[in-house]
Amino acid sequence: MPTDIRYAVLGAGNGGKSMAAHLALMGFAVTLYNRTPEVLDPIRKRGGIELESYECGPRGFGRLARVTADIGEALQDADAIMVVVPSTAHGTLAEWMAPHLRDGQAVLLHPGRTGGCLEVAKVLRTAGCEADVLLAEAETLIYACRSDGPTQARIFRIKDSVPIAALPAARTADILEMTHSAFPQFIDGGTVLHTGLNNMGAIFHPALTLLNAGRIESTGGEFQFYIDGVTPSVARVLECLDRERVTVAAALGIRARTAIEWLHLAYNATGETLHEAIHNQSGYRGIKAPPTLKHRYIFEDIPASLVPIAAFGRRYGVSVEVIDSIIRLACVVEQTDYRRRGRTLDKMGVDGLSVSELNRYVQEGLTDDLESA
Secondary structure, eight states: OOOOOOEEEEOOSHHHHHHHHHHHHTTOOEEEEOSOHHHHHHHHHHTEEEEEESSSSOOEEEEOSEEESOHHHHHTTOSEEEEOSOGGGHHHHHHHHGGGOOTTOEEEESOOTTTHHHHHHHHHHHTTOOOOOEEEEESSOSEEEEEEETTEEEEEEEOSOEEEEESSGGGHHHHHHHHTTTOTTEEEOOSHHHHHHTOTHHHHSHHHHHHTHHHHHHHTSOSBHHHHHOOHHHHHHHHHHHHHHHHHHHHTTOOOOOHHHHHHHHHOOOOSSHHHHHHTOGGGTTOBOOSSSSSHHHHTHIIIIIHHHHHHHHHTTOOOHHHHHHHHHHHHHHTOOHHHHSOOTTTTTOTTOOHHHHHHHHHHOOOHHHHTO
């Protein structure tokens, strides 16, 4: 396997630690970045991360080339920059990266949620970044994973296929070629509207968390999130959310996958209903619920997934009553105005664009007339 691509993994949470260790075990030179030095200290002292796997996947000690809390140092010799942070941090991280990016580097969001690349592209333009950077996003994180300790990570499952898309889509083939030796699971995801509106975290995470709020708070999350938490009635709510998401995508000229279709694509899981398909997915077994409601399934997936989907729906004439109800419930529970804090059309740089202009942007890139729209 060619291992000449140098990776920087930004983020030392569940996904970042898993990806950094996995890449290192495959023989790649990996730099791990996190803004909090205290999180990195144990990893730096050990020199890497111990990775376990529930299946016949990667396991062992992944030795890292560099561990740093300095963003400039993290990016200085990276070819591929893998952003594995909560998507609510994409804009801030883009500001920090802007002065250090150089021509030829690739920045891949894992995942972009909804509108990740759109937001990052606008931030980089506003910051005056002129580097010719290949910007792309994954539809979902390739791993079902958890952190087992300060220097440990565990992968429950590696998804069979993960769509990715570049902005503009004409450059998707370049990012697929660059990452193929490490991640042959990546496939062409169309445009960033496809990856953003095929965002399954928007369907599976926030509503499932809120509908199990009492159980989460009373048990500290001591139950299987998907297996115990997805009852038939909960699954019906998820199916309604899913229908609204698919309808919003259709208004933009996109044929989005349903949640059941996605489970088959990512995990080869099948079922007549969403309840059946989720329970037929072995990779979800053993994954516990969040220990608290103050979790990324709320503070990330509401503002960076449901809020932008609802914004697209309102802009292009689609009823999103169920999505709006989940957003409203989250605002009440967390006493936070997620609509104001979330990823708006303005933050994504697409406010006021028609459907045709929006699609031209994601296919071909920004032009002068779109910049002024």
